[in-house]
Amino acid sequence: MSKVLEVQQVSVAFGSQRVVHEVDVALEAGTIGCLLGPSGCGKTTLLRAVAGFEPIINGTIHLEEQLVSRPGWTLAPEQRRVGMVFQDFALFPHLTVAKNLSFGLRDWTAKARQVRVDELLELVGLTAAAKQYPHQLSGGMQQRVALARALAPRPRILLLDEPFSSMDAELREQLAREVRDLIKREQVTALLVTHDQLEAFAMADQIGVLAAGKMHQWGSGFELYHEPADRFVADFIGQGALLAGRVLDHAQIETELGLIDGVNPHHLQPGSQVEVLIRPDDVIHDDASPQQAMILERAFRGAEYLYTLKLESGAKVLCLVQSHHQHAIGERIGVRLEADHLVAFA
Amino acid sequence: MRVRSWWSPATVTIALILALPVLVVFGFVLVPSGEVWQHLASTVLGDYISNSLWLMFGVGVGTLIGGVGTAWLTSMCRFPGRGFFEWALLLPMAMPAYIIAYTYTGLLDFAGPVQTFLRSVTGWGFQDYWFPEIRSLPGAVLMLALVLYPYVYLLARAAFLSQSLCVLDVSRTLGNGPWRTFFTVALPLARPAIVAGLSLALMETLADYGTVHYFGITTFTTGIFRTWFGLGNAPAAAQLAALLMVFVFVLIVLERSSRRHARYHSSQREQSIRRLPLHGAAAVAAVGFCSLPLAFGFILPALQLSWWSMTVAERMQLAPFVTLIVNSLGLAAGAALLALVLALILGYGRRLHPQPPVNWAVNISSLGYAVPGLVIAVGVLIPFAWFDQQVDQWMRSTFNISTGLLLSGTLAALLFTYVVRFLAVALQTVESGIGRIRPSLDEAGRSLGLTPRGVLWRIHRPMLRGSLLTALLLVFVDVLKELPATLMLRPFDFNTLAVRAYEAAMDERLADAGPASLAIMLAGLLPVIVLSRSITRSRHVQSP
Structure with missing residues (x-):
């Protein structure tokens, strides 16, 4: 063409x-x-x-x-x-x-x-x-x-x-x-x-x-x-947060929220410290999860709530939750990571 | 937008030609004037400067209060007679300052109707009482302010009318009353237009010769005249002119910088104006405020002129008078058209290339307005005479034919002088009109296939109809009133109304100055009325 x-x-x-x-x-x-x-x-x-x-x-x-x-x-x-x-x-x-x-x-x-x-x-x-x-x-x-x-x-x-x-x-x-x-x-x-x-x-x-x-x-x-x-x-398009992680090998990164599997797109060195982009839809609210996070802010979006969560380390991530799950600010909820795409920056 | 075109060289060429007279005069600064300059500096120069400054200060204050106040009242408030004042306030524009100076001298001198009435009522006799002397500096300030305030009124009014009402409404909702809104929003928004109008009025003040000469006040202009003709010293006169130009230059820089820092474009969406209704005392005050400049700037002098005209009507001949009128109108129309075309080229050239060479060219072109017509006339005569002489010599030596005077002493020289002198009037109006056209309209035209010239013709010209007409008429009226340059440059046996009025007044035949003065005023009236109407209409430029 x-x-x-x-x-x-x-x-x-x-x-x-x-x-x-x-x-x-x-x-x-x-x-x-x-x-x-x-x-x-x-x-x-x-x-x-x-x-x-x-x-x-x-x-x-x-x-x-x-x-x-x-x-x-x-x-x-x-x-x-x-x-x-x-x-x-x-x-x-x-x-x-x-x-x-x-x-x-x-x-x-x-x-x-x-x-x-x-x-x-x-x-x-x-x-x-x-x-x-x-x-x-x-x-x-x-x-x-x-x-x-x-x-x-x-x-x-x-x-x-x-x-x-x-x-x-x-x-x-x-x-x-x-x-x-x-x-x-x-x-x-x-x-x-x-x-x-x-x-x-x-x-x-x-x-x-x-x-x-x-x-x-x-x-x-x-x-x-x-x-x-x-x-x-990553920051300008859509919403999300950057979470610190460590590269285990070229397909796995360890973060506070657990291991992320995926093809490493940026040829990161194993053992190096990176930042991983976590979108709100990558973080799933799961009461059964051992991972706990505290709700800092919440915004009502109609069908969903957008929660800003604080992890143990003080790092913040965003999480989309269906709006019939109501939680108050300051409450601790269980979360787990479910990321399809791995985006990491050295 | 960087465009390779002939606009830039064209503006520079026009500017150079127009600057020629001033450059010639300035050239004489380098010529030693000897003891004359020493003599001037040690004796009268201080008076020239202080008198000129006082004149400017007084006229500035007067035109600002009168012009802005009446513009605000008539455009934004509702009171009895508003529609009448809206156009009537322009009437004093038709009156040259020197003519109302004649009328007030006639009205207020010892034998005039005012003092006569006073004596008959009180029974006082000669020297029994004090009466203000009109032939004084405050008197001249009054004369000039009465006829120059319409410049400020016109431009301020146009600015108020083009202001977005939303902005004013916002101010009201933020808790500002109408007065506060006027001073904090409307006035600052209109400032570029007001400063433009004020600088016009002050340039006129600096250039005035007829009034101050008649009142016997020594200013730069009378000094230049005296030095040139009385002392016969061209270099010293040119040096005085150069000093005067410093004043003018300050005005121009002030005007330009204030306009540059505040480039407001009028809002796209236009609503019909909701005027603030005034009642009771406020309405009476508004009527009074608008009546004063109208009564003293126009009605009273017009009555006096009519009275004089009637007293001399019997012994007047009609045919020569018609010739006077035709001469004056033709010259004024020709000069106005020429000035308009040049102003468009210069104003649009600056919009295309707002950088130094063009910027300077345009600024230089508008300097002539503040130079006394007399000085321009000298600056025109010297190079024109030189040119005639060169051509004549060459033609005689080559073809044995004498061409005589080709340029000097012709109408062409007079037209050229008028254009040099009054181009600024057209330019200011055209430029402030162009400034109100958003730049994206030019770009839209360009992206739709128009050349810069096409943009000027197909977008600016129709949108500027109001401004163009304004520019045309302002120059027209100014040329009609122009006196000293006409006196000096008119072809032999070619008379205009202004010259006739001047000659009669200087001969202490004030009544004989009546008919010509009245004619100048009447001729000036028609365009002033058309002007007022067109401005009201150009607000609805969309509906043809």
């Missing part, structure tokens, strides 16, 4: 400060990629470099095998054929919804333009709002207009900059799925930027975790959660 976007060893700097450091990203046709990271990690800067708004100081960016950025040269944004959905949507307030959609279609014939606008209006379900102005629409509708406007000229890639950040939290995941469906239906390759991992999981096929300008891991949501490449990813 051909690569639509290829970002190789790209660095971006503002003045003397490097905000993106030798990052690689590759997207195949039709996939949705995501740059995930805390605010200030450089993800938006990287997206803007792909759009052509920021020059790069190292590496190259290719769009459909065309070189668009290299140090000292940046193809202008208007010549890249990229569609962009902005955080604040950036709808043109002086134009109607239909005029906003046809904005990028100046070179099309009037008829083709009309057909495309009608088609997009239907796609995003805004046919009735065609003649309205952006300020007359709700936030969700404005976002769909922004998406449709970016898709209208059939861009080579769709870039989305925190597209759901101004939305209600409950709406975000639903909108993310809707937007994913729309993008898939238009068969566009897309790159999304977000700090919200649930949004990333809901939308993206491939996710890259960025921190302090560096790419920590590139993979599917499943991989990031269950096979984090380093401590940062």
